[in-house]
Amino acid sequence: MKICFVISDIETEPCGTSVVLLKKAYERGNDVYVMNVGGFNFVHGAPLNLHCKKIPKSLKYNNVEEFFDQVKDDTIPYTTENSADLDVLFLRNNPTEESDDRHWAEHSAIAFARMIQQQGVLVLNDANAMSHSFIDKLYFEELPQIIKPDSLITRNKEDLLQFWKKSGKKMVLKPLEGSGGQDVYLIDEEKKNFNQIFTALITKGYIIAQEFLPKVSEGDIRVILMNGRILEEGGKKAIIRRVNKDKAEFRSNLSLGAKAEPAELTPEIEKIVKLTAPKLIRDGFFFVGLDVVDDKLIEINVLSPGGLDYCEEIGLPDFTDTVIQAIERKVEYKKYYKNSLTNKELASMH
Template sequence: MNICFVISDIATEAIGTSVVLMKKVQERGHNLFVMSVGDFIFHHDKPISLRCKKIPKTPKSRTVEKFWDRVQDPELAYSVIGSDSLDVLFLRNNPTEETDDRHWAEHSGIAFARMIQQSGVLVLNDAFAMSHAFIDKLYFEELPSVIKPNSLITRNKEDLLKFWEEAGKKMVLKPLEGSGGQNVYLIDKDKKNLNQIIETISANGYVIAQEFLPEVSKGDVRVILMNGQILEEDGELAVIRRVNNDASEFRSNLALGAKAKKAKLTKEMQRIVDITAPKLKRDGLFFVGLDIVDDKLIEINVLSPGGLDYCKDIGLPDFTETVVKAIERKMEYKSFYQRELSNRELATMD
């Protein structure tokens, strides 16, 4: 299998879920290619090309750190390949984490992937589904209200103040487009710096106000789904609690210093999965992260969900073999059915 991972930038990518998945792909004997999102090349008369690195085979015993050092080594040359030589294109860049000087990178990966997908390469997640869910917090609002906290999306200050009053003078404000816990604020009865906060967030787009869930003080739980089911390996489930050691910090993002812990699946979490999964499967979203507090889904990540790189440290399997085997099965189904199965169907076929 020839598989290419699209990440934001090879030179700056940190070790995370994408990297541990790449390492497992190679360990299972596949041809691994890695590219930055800025390295698509369009020809009007031939398949799209990719400027990428083909990663030489390395011993399975090599650590993930040494593996990634090898990929990032400037002496490992780039080459240009045709997208028609690939079996799978795995989109793992996160558009919402791009800096202000890289607006071009936000949509380009998905846009080129749509074209490559139409040529017959398996794209994960489905590129048209990714386009639809590009603003994942807005995609989140398409889910049934019974599993979500009350929320409002607006750029109007008066609307936000009215929501704050109706929510018992306690709400969370965050940008509609963004991730990693950046520019997320808890607004309580003191309303400290509220005008400044609203101006800061709304300057870059819409604001989402969400009712505050007191249980968030205990952290949230990241549930990783694959093919619309909770990712499972060796009888263990990919359910990870994220807790911030700072009692005054209500955000539980690992990027902001929260700690990962092994968590148990509750019936409330399972209900959220059961309600969410049919839509994810229909839309072609292969690999998705759900963030849950108590009995409410507070966020969904369809662009580049993470968490697998923490699993081994907290007593869980690394889950990467299960993910790669699932991709292998999709390629087998594709060989059997040729063009009878759409990319969207294959993307979530178990």
């Protein structure tokens, strides 16, 4: 198959989940392209062109770092490719991690991907679904209440204080738009720095307040779903516990220094997946990350979920073969059904 990965910036991309998936797609003999989010070119009345790199079949490397160093090297030139010639466009850029001077990059990939999807190219995740869920913390609120902590979304300080009292004078505040554990604060009984925190967050837009879950001190669990099911390979499931080395730190993001550990499937996680999956399947989500504390889902990542790059070092399979095989299978379905299946149906089809 011909697959193009869209990432934020090839030069600065870390060797995370996007790169290990890119490498596996290449190793399985596919025609693999990679592009920056700024590489779309539109001309009215014609398919979009993509300013991208086609990875040559001749690369020699010993690990993922060596692989991606060669991809970034200037000896692999950028070329212009017709998007209509692709089988798959895989959006792996994370809009919520864009810097202030790159606001243009936040929505553009999804907007162009919707146009490419209309040309008949398979887009993962479904571009319309990603557009609907662009504020993923708001999309999260569409899920059943029984699996979520109590929450409030507002820009009103007094409403936040009322929620704080209702929640036993302990709550977590964070911007409605954002990721990676940035700008996340715990407000406890002392209400320390509340006014300063409110002032800082309000400049970023809406604020989400969540009930504080005491077991967050034990870390959270990232559950990776594919086609509405827990990603599995060789009888092992992609369930990763993230524990911060500092017990006083309630955030468990790997990007903030948390340690990854394998975790078991619990009845509570099974229930969360069972109640989340129907909506994800209906909406056309192929690859999704769920963050769980105890029996509650605290966050959902539908834009650019990560975690696969930590799997091998904690004794799990890397799962990338299973993911790429699933994409190849969707391309086969698309061919055999002669384009009668919608992108949304194909995106979440097992």
